[in-house]
Amino acid sequence: MQQSHLSTTSGEDCFLLDTEFDHFLLDMKPYVLKHPNKSERQRCAMWIKKLCDPATCGSGLIGRKNRNMYARLLLHMLKRGVLEGPFTNKPEPGGLKTLPTYMVMRLQPQLWAFDVLPTLFMANSGRRLDSGGGEALLGEEEGKDRSKVFFCLLFQIENPRYLREKPIPLSPVSCQSILCGLFIYCYVDESILDRKNGEIEEVKSLYRAKQKESDEMIRKLEKKVQSVLRESQVICQSKEKQIAELRKLSDQSADSLKNEWEKKVRGQVEGLEDCAALSQRKTEQTVRELELRVKQQSVDVEKGNTLRQKVTQEKAQLEIHVASLSAELQEANRRIVILQKEKEQQSEQHQQTMQKLQAKHETDMSHLHQEHDLSAAKASELIEDLEKAVSQVRQQLQDSERRRQQQVRDQEIKFQQQKDEQERTRLQQQHSAEKDSLVQERQREVSSLERQARAALHQHQQHTQEWRKRDAQTISDLEVQLSALREKLQQVLIQHRQQLAEMQLVQEEKEQRAILDKEASLDRLRSDMERIRSDLERSHQQEKDAAQEKVNTGERWDMLSFQKDAPVSIPAS
DSSP states (O other): OOOHHHHHHHHHHHHHHHHHHHHHHHHHHHHHTTTHHHHHHHHHHHHHHHHHHHHOOOHHHHHHHHHHHHHHHHHHHHOOOOOOOOTSSSSOOOOOOOOHHHHHTTOSSSSSSTTHHHHHHHHHHHHHHHSSSOOOHHHHHHHHHHHHHHHHHHHHSSOHHHHOOOOOOOOOOTTTTHHHHHHHHHHHHHHHHEEEEEEHHHHHHHHHHHHHHHHHHHHHHHHHHHHHHHHHHHHHHHHHHHHHHHHHHHHHHOOGHHHHHHHHHHHHHHEEEEEEHHHHHHHHHHHHHHHHHHHHHHHHHHHHHHOOOOHHHHHHHHHHHHHHHHHHHHHHHHHHHHHHHHHHHHHHHHHHHHHHHHHHHHHHHHHHHTOTTTHHHHHHHHHHHHHHHHHHHHSSSSSSHHHHHHHHHHHHHHHHHHHOHOOOOOOOHHHHHHHHHHHHHHHHHHHHHHHHHHHHHHHHHHHHHHHHHHHHHHHHHHHHHHHHHHHHHOOOHHHHHHHEEEEHHHHHHHHHHHHHHHHHHHHHHHHOOOOOOOHHHHHHHHHHHHHHHHHHHHHHHHHHHHHHHHHHHHOOO
């Protein structure tokens, strides 16, 4: 009987998995036909052919589940339009390998644990609270709904065919909901960590972009400084040329060119003053632009600080969430301990009832041997008492034993009518043997479920520890990067300020040099002009003196000639 029940349940699971695989094949067909790459289409066809082959996939439940996971992953990649491992290569000969856990976790969406499962648990809790006397029927319905919803969540199907058809009765498992909850919490933690890692990468890219912008700004400022230096050099060269021309003109000119020289000097001085004013305006404008950019960089630094504060807040939220998850884990461990205690109590009660039944059975057998004449009536009464005791014991077990008990009762009633005392004893022996086998099998199932629950809890604890270590490492790396970026920004600001101060000093020195050069050139021009004027006055005075001497010598000669001519004229008279 037990083997027939197990075969029916395994056959139902295989039928569900086969219908699920057919559903995946129907969904894959349009994506494969519309795929643009021919080689990838051929590779998909080869994979589908391998998945449809029962020799390579296996005919058991595990093989069918592995095959359906491969089909699910292939459909997910075809919907995205990008084929990844293991579908980037042709299928290998032989059986299908089991998919790794990270590929199975990729098939789960980010919000299914928050949207679907709370409603399921609330519905189950509501049914438990509202159920007063019909606990057996509600237990069967809850087991069916729980198995259906877990199957839908595992394979991500919104409305599969087997849910639209007539529901198939399945035996509920007590630890399945616990394992489902643990699996969901594991995946939620991983999705949160993935999202936070993505946000951290975005912050890194923002800081890298800011670093590039600051480097480009420094290059532009260096280019502007070089252009200003070139302009100042050109202005100095033009000034030197003008001074040389002025010197040449001052050497060549005289009093007639004095006014022209003064006009030219004034024009050159005005031009130099205009050039100096223009250069000063340009330097002031560049200084203002640099100050604006420094302010902008300070604003960017403040934005970076706000982003860091946001990251710290999110870190605190994550720590709170991890603490809540640890509390939930402790609650789950406590529930498991309670369930273990209940199981031990039930096993003790079952042993006590079995001992009582064995004692009753021995007394009944002695009475049956002693009262052989009244065997028919007393045997029927004893069998009814035994059936009542067995029904009370079987009510404490799971719902799957009730059907077997009903069948055993029907067989016992039939054997009462048809067979005699020997057949009754044989039925009792067979019934006790079946009961022992059922108890042993139920104990094995409970021990296997306990082992699975402990393994799942241990694995979940390992995963949470790894995630905490990884989260702490990423947060420390981000803090180090933030401190390094802040130091770099401070160094860049200090360099900018130093460059601005140096530029201002260089500009002031250049202006002072230009003013000093102007004053020196004007002093030289004035000294040259004074020297030329003094030379001209000296030469003019010498010429005047020479002319005066000539006039004086001429007058003397005239006087002498007049004196010589005067006595000769007197005697003639």
